[in-house]
Amino acid sequence: MSAKPATSWLGPSSIPVRAGIGLRAEHYDAVLETRPPVGWLEVHSENYFGAGGKPLDYLERIRAHYPLSLHGVGLSVGSTDPLDKLHLTKLKHLIERFEPALVSEHLSWGSAGGRYLNDLLPLPYTQEALYHLVARVSQVQDILGRPILIENVSSYLQYVESSLSEWDFLAELAERAGCGVLLDVNNIYVSARNHGFDPSTYLQAIPRHAVQEIHLAGFTVNRFDDGEILIDTHNRPVYPAVWALYRQAVHRFGPIPTLIEWDSDLPELAVLVGEAQQADAILEERHARAA
Amino acid sequence: MPALHELQRCFVAAVLDGDSDGFEPHVRAAGWSGARRVQVYRNNTRLGLTGALEAVYPVVRRLVGEGFFCYAAAEYIDRHPSRSGDLHEYGGALPEFLESFEPAAGLAYLPDVARLEWSYHQVFHAARHAPLDPQALAKVPAARQGELRFRLHPAARLLESPFPILRIWQGNQEDASQTASVDLSEGGVKLLVFRHETLDIEFQPLQDGEFHLLRAFAEDCDFAAACARAMAAQADFDLPARFCRQVAQGVVTAFDLLDAHFPTTDRGEFP
Numbered sequence: 001m002s003a004k005p006a007t008s009w010l011g012p013s014s015i016p017v018r019a020g021i022g023l024r025a026e027h028y029d030a031v032l033e034t035r036p037p038v039g040w041l042e043v044h045s046e047n048y049f050g051a052g053g054k055p056l057d058y059l060e061r062i063r064a065h066y067p068l069s070l071h072g073v074g075l076s077v078g079s080t081d082p083l084d085k086l087h088l089t090k091l092k093h094l095i096e097r098f099e100p101a102l103v104s105e106h107l108s109w110g111s112a113g114g115r116y117l118n119d120l121l122p123l124p125y126t127q128e129a130l131y132h133l134v135a136r137v138s139q140v141q142d143i144l145g146r147p148i149l150i151e152n153v154s155s156y157l158q159y160v161e162s163s164l165s166e167w168d169f170l171a172e173l174a175e176r177a178g179c180g181v182l183l184d185v186n187n188i189y190v191s192a193r194n195h196g197f198d199p200s201t202y203l204q205a206i207p208r209h210a211v212q213e214i215h216l217a218g219f220t221v222n223r224f225d226d227g228e229i230l231i232d233t234h235n236r237p238v239y240p241a242v243w244a245l246y247r248q249a250v251h252r253f254g255p256i257p258t259l260i261e262w263d264s265d266l267p268e269l270a271v272l273v274g275e276a277q278q279a280d281a282i283l284e285e286r287h288a289r290a291a
Numbered sequence: 292m293p294a295l296h297e298l299q300r301c302f303v304a305a306v307l308d309g310d311s312d313g314f315e316p317h318v319r320a321a322g323w324s325g326a327r328r329v330q331v332y333r334n335n336t337r338l339g340l341t342g343a344l345e346a347v348y349p350v351v352r353r354l355v356g357e358g359f360f361c362y363a364a365a366e367y368i369d370r371h372p373s374r375s376g377d378l379h380e381y382g383g384a385l386p387e388f389l390e391s392f393e394p395a396a397g398l399a400y401l402p403d404v405a406r407l408e409w410s411y412h413q414v415f416h417a418a419r420h421a422p423l424d425p426q427a428l429a430k431v432p433a434a435r436q437g438e439l440r441f442r443l444h445p446a447a448r449l450l451e452s453p454f455p456i457l458r459i460w461q462g463n464q465e466d467a468s469q470t471a472s473v474d475l476s477e478g479g480v481k482l483l484v485f486r487h488e489t490l491d492i493e494f495q496p497l498q499d500g501e502f503h504l505l506r507a508f509a510e511d512c513d514f515a516a517a518c519a520r521a522m523a524a525q526a527d528f529d530l531p532a533r534f535c536r537q538v539a540q541g542v543v544t545a546f547d548l549l550d551a552h553f554p555t556t557d558r559g560e561f562p
Binding site for chain 2: 047051052053076079109110124156157159
């Protein structure tokens with residue numbers, strides 16, 4: 001395992017190559033009281049956009065003990081609406097205050113004409129969209145003064161207009177904008193099942209050096225008379241098939257900081273810690289093989 | 292080929308306006324029709340925004356029941372689309388919406404209960420603020436005290452209702468074993484919603500004098516006018532004691548005197 005991470009006055013500053021968990025309000029007290037043995041924590045940036053109060057107070061106390069990653073869900077990077085400067089300013093203040101090791105957003109959009117769906121909507125994978133995303137990610141990185149990671153999302157439709165695959169689009173974006181990739185292995189699996197592609201193809205197309213974080217989560221299967229659709233619900237354990245794909249990803253990319261996400265129907269903290277330990281075991285195997 | 296902005300405009304129209312004719316031709320119909328794929332996003336958006344409303348308005352939800360709440364939320368989402376990528380900003384117009392929402396007309400107190408919950412939500416996320424500096428106040432000459440304009444803490448809100456909304460709120464908390472029956476004839480209430488320095492939020496029922504004093508401060512009246520309003524509202528109002536109490540508990544945080552010799556005494560917000 002890596003050496004003890006460097007520490008600033010805020011708390012540990014770098015993210016170790018271990019599993020972390022998503023921190024949600026329901027677990028604030030349990031995390032402070034039990035200090036679970038996870039490598040790092042990730043929060044949704046927008047949950048700390050308030051001017052003050054308990055969320056920020058808890059985050060400050062918890063930050064003293066864990067490295068932190070800020071994961072945005074609302075910047076709407078891929079939208080053609082103007083970039084929301086107030087949103088970015090709040091994010092920048094949060095970064096200055098909490099000194100996260102990683103900052104990430106999604107390969108998606110969320111608004112048109114000023115109306116927000118507050119969802120992670122898929123993009124058409126066209127040259128026009130690629131130019132747009134390269135420009136927007138670059139603009140965000142310039143304003144924040146640091147590189148960000150961009151995460152692939154689960155999708156339930158594809159556009160007739162797409163001329164590139166999602167994996168080629170993401171690889172090109174990372175190359176041209178100089179951003180990192182947050183590879184969500186569950187999202188690859190969900191989209192692969194929904195659209196009928198081979199998830200291994202996706203992994204093979206992403207450059208080794210680009211991936212700086214991996215996400216794992218649970219999905220829900222909605223079954224109908226004429227088929228099924230997988231929905232990215234983050235409300236249950238990681239599926240065995242996703243663990244298998246994760247092993248493939250760790251084999252290809254090497255040991256990478258990995259996050260267990262769980263956002264609704266939250267179980268006890270110990271369940272998340274157990275999932276993180278499973279991921280740690282897979283990372284350890286890879287470390288051992290590399291040694 | 293349609294431009295990216297045109298595809299996004301059609302997507303949002305399909306989800307929010309139910310107008311998917313313009314969008315479905317752009318969806319690859321592999322196995323499932325475009326209409327059913329759009330429906331997945333319609334569900335996700337409705338669930339996400341309804342969830343945001345439920346998080347802010349748990350008491351309204353409990354009062355009307357889950358089914359009715361989801362129905363009202365769907366109508367609200369139609370009329371008040373989200374305007375921010377931060378879901379915490381969603382739902383501020385629900386009290387006004389409920390006032391004109393015919394199916395809820397039988398529950399006259401519901402909009403005011405919603406106002407109480409939105410105030411709680413705002414106070415929960417408000418900035419911290421340093422308390423008032425008593426030494427600065429002591430330096431103001433007695434003859435000029437009437438000109439002072441006091442400011443309220445960012446985590447303080449004032450609410451007035453002809454209904455007993457505090458009792459309704461208290462009787463409908465998640466941990467209440469059964470919904471308490473509240474007699475609407477017990478009358479209205481004037482409230483201060485305030486988050487203390489400990490970050491605990493308290494509802495303080497106020498008498499007329501204290502309520503009007505603080506509301507006058509919130510409306511930027513000077514101290515003389517605020518005192519006059521308070522005394523007019525309540526003849527036996529113990530102004531010095533009540534004013535000192537609000538300074539001591541941090542509700543009154545600063546004052547301005549429109550005078551170059553007395554710049555703002557505001558010791559500032561902090562997150």
